[in-house]
Amino acid sequence: MIKFENVVKRYDTLTVLRQITFEIKKGEMVFITGPTGSGKTTLLKLIYMAEFPDEGEITVGDLRLSTLKHSQVPYLRRKMGIIFQDFKLINNLTVFENVALSLRIRYEKDIKNRVYDALKRVHLRHKADFYPPSLSGGEQQRVVIARAIASNPEIILADEPTANLDPNTATAIMQLITEINIEGTTTIIATHYRELFRNTWRRVLRLDEGNLVEKG
Secondary structure, three states: OEEEEEEEEEEOOEEEEEEEEEEEOOOOEEEEEOOOOOOHHHHHHHHOOOOOOOEEEEEEOOEEHHHOOHHHHHHHHOOEEEEOOOOOOOOOOOHHHHHHHHHHHOOOOOHHHHHHHHHHHOOOHHHOOOOHHHOOHHHHHHHHHHHHHOOOOOEEEEEOOOOOOOHHHHHHHHHHHHHHHHOOOEEEEEOOOHHHOOOOOOEEEEEEOOEEEEOO
C-alpha cells in the first residue's frame, strides 16, 4: 500500500530524513515514533505530497509519486483522510460545514448523509450546528476524525492525534481510530507518546535524528 525506498528529505543544509526504507501493507496499522524533530510529521507530509523527497522513491497504492503530475495530486489525496495535530478547523464554520468542506472540494455526492454518518460515528451528531470554539479539545479532535473518514478513505494519516488531550479522552480517540483500522483502513499514526502503542502488538517504526533505527 505504501512504500518508501531510500527516501531523503532536506531543508537547505539540514537533512531531516536519511535513506528511509519501509513498506506498509494494505489494512495495517503502523506507528511512527521518535522524539520531537525526528522527522515524523515530514514523513507523513511526503505521503500526501505536501512535501517532496530530495532522493528516493515513494509509492502509494499503484502510484509512484515521483512521476505523478500536479493535476493528479488531488486524486492521490482522495485516497486519504488526514488527522492534523493542530486540527485545522475553520472557526466561523459549523461542525457540519467543517466536515462537509473537504467533500465539496472533492465534488463528492450525497454530502449531507456522508457528513451525518461521520458525525454519528464519532458521537457528535448532536453538535452538527455548533462552532469549533464552543467544543472541548477532545470534541474538536473527533470533528477532525469525522472530516477524515467522511469520504471513506483507503488510508488514514494521523499526526499526534492525542496531543494535549487528557488520558481518558486520548484513550477514546485511539479506540475510535483502531475501530476504523479494523474495518480495513490502512492507518499510520505519528506520535512520541509510547503509551499509544505499548502492548498493542502493532508495528512501530522509530526515527531518531532522521534515521529509521527500528522497524519492530
